[in-house]
Amino acid sequence: MRIATWNVNSMKARLHHVLEYCKAGHTDIILAQELKLTDENFPVDAFREIGWQVATHGQKTYNGVAILSPHEISDVICGLDGEPEDEQARYIEATISGLRVASIYLPNGNPRPGPKFDYKLRWMERLHKRAAQLIASEAPIILGGDYNVIPQPIDCYDEKAWEGDALYHPDSRAAFFRLLHLGYTDALRTIHPSGEQYSFWDYQAGAWPKNNGIRIDHLLLSPEAANRLQDAAVDRGPRGLEKASDHTPVWCRLS
């Protein structure tokens, strides 16, 4: 069973790339983020035609998350508890082949300090509560997505360039490690403990050709999932295509 997370930066603009990725047989599940469209406008039929099912939690213009798979998707939950007035579509959870998976689009948090950074930290606390509930279930769980957190210095091309940024701020990183300390495993870092494993390259300033990337897309595995971890990697292919997303898929394989 292979699971990939991919911030597609508009499902409408990236539909062809995503369909090709599905058809290529790289993965059994895609946890997608930044759809930038409503559920009504999600191209369900295009996926149905290639034998894939979808569960979506969309929003006009901004955010939006989905779970895509050729296998049956059940018990879908959208959103996190704790802030009923929050209308941003950033969390969806479902069961596929006995695996509980979530697609997460964590708030960016810039500019910091400010209300957007406060929202990011509150959102991470809400995610922490849900992650704790899930781990208590002792099911195999994968919390995948764009966490908008650079965990360690090794995960960015230039530590100085990110100093003070919401993605690299000590509060963001501490909240990320608090998630791990519940008992979750960072799949990619477990398989590749050293070296850069970037998942995002800015569109600007030639970041991609210069490999000025950061690692912000993560797959967090509960113990029952981590026990089955076989492999994990960044798939740089899609980032090199014409009209690419600024993120590329990160995947893991479970036995």
Added chain:
DNA sequence: ATGCCCCCGTCCCGGGGA
């Protein structure tokens, strides 16, 4: 040097992204 690029919206500029 927080602009460079890219995507969206009832749309030719501005907000948001990271």
